[in-house]
Amino acid sequence: MNxxxxxxxxxxARVVKTQGRHGEVAAEIHSDVPERFAKGMKLFALPKSGDSxxxxxxxDLWPHKGLLVLKFRGVDSMSDAELVVGSELQVPSTExxxxxxxxxYVHDLIGCTVLDRSQEIGRIxxxxxxxxxxxxxxxxxxxxxxxxxxxxxxxxxGVDVAQRQLRMNLPEGMLEINAPVTAxxxxxxxxxxxxxx
Numbered sequence: 001m002n003x004x005x006x007x008x009x010x011x012x013a014r015v016v017k018t019q020g021r022h023g024e025v026a027a028e029i030h031s032d033v034p035e036r037f038a039k040g041m042k043l044f045a046l047p048k049s050g051d052s053x054x055x056x057x058x059x060d061l062w063p064h065k066g067l068l069v070l071k072f073r074g075v076d077s078m079s080d081a082e083l084v085v086g087s088e089l090q091v092p093s094t095e096x097x098x099x100x101x102x103x104x105y106v107h108d109l110i111g112c113t114v115l116d117r118s119q120e121i122g123r124i125x126x127x128x129x130x131x132x133x134x135x136x137x138x139x140x141x142x143x144x145x146x147x148x149x150x151x152x153x154x155x156x157x158g159v160d161v162a163q164r165q166l167r168m169n170l171p172e173g174m175l176e177i178n179a180p181v182t183a184x185x186x187x188x189x190x191x192x193x194x195x196x197x
Contacts, residue, residue, distance in 0.1 A: 009044060009053070009090040012036070013068065018082055023075040025084050026067040030127070037061055037068060048086035056084070112164045114139050114149065121147060121175065124166070137166075147175050 013027040029037075039060060044053040060071040070089075075081055114121045114137065122141030134152040141147075149155075149170065157167040 008093040009046070010093050011046075011088040011090050012043070013089040015045070015070075015084050015087050015089065016067065017085060018078055019064070019067075019069050021078055022071070023077055023081045024069050024071045025075075025081050026064065026069050027089060028066075029068055037070075043089045043091060045084055045087040046090055047083075053090065054087075056089075108161045109137065109151075109159070109166065112159075112161070112166045114166045114168060116168050116170045116175070121149070127151070149174070 011030050013029050015025045015027045017026050018024070019026040037058065039058055041058045043056050043058065045056050046053050056072040056075070058070055059073045062069050072084070075084060109124050109127060112124050114124060120141075122139040122145075124137050125140045125146075126138040128136040128138060128148075134150040137149045137151050139147045139149055149168065155168045155170050157169050159166050
């Protein structure tokens with residue numbers, strides 16, 4: 001396959017742990033089209049070490065506690081499954097699912113600039129799943145601050161992947177709530193607590 005030689009793959013999920021005694025694994029989904037996973041589907045597992053990809057075929061699958069449990073053909077024991085933990089489950093970019101208008105691959109969002117109305121917040125550094133209904137965009141700015149912004153349709157005004165921009169309309173005060181505490185702020189909070197004692 002051409003796409004394999006030039007390294008153009010898209011990550012759809014990441015294996016987070018073994019699940020059960022017969023080679024099953026639990027994966028967090030990184031695609032906003034979860035129904036594209038099906039029995040008989042072939043995926044490429046890219047290990048954390050970055051070694052060569054291994055082709056796997058889905059034998060069975062079912063949702064479990066916000067994760068997707070996958071049973072791969074030929075992965076039949078816990079020790080087989082442990083070899084897959086930490087792997088990114090990928091497909092060649094030529095096999096991208098055709099998305100409905102208004103849908104985006106999360107993979108395409110990393111590196112995009114986030115604008116709240118017309119004010120620039122920062123760039124998307126990561127996307128986290130499983131915290132709530134919507135994935136969280138981890139947005140960093142030049143001052144070293146980081147914000148967690150829900151990638152929810154209610155706040156989304158538009159995505160321009162070609163321009164690498166995400167336009168949002170966030171509720172007043174959301175960025176203050178979602179900004180993680182800096183080391184300096186932590187020290188201030190700790191010294192304030194000590195004074196109260």
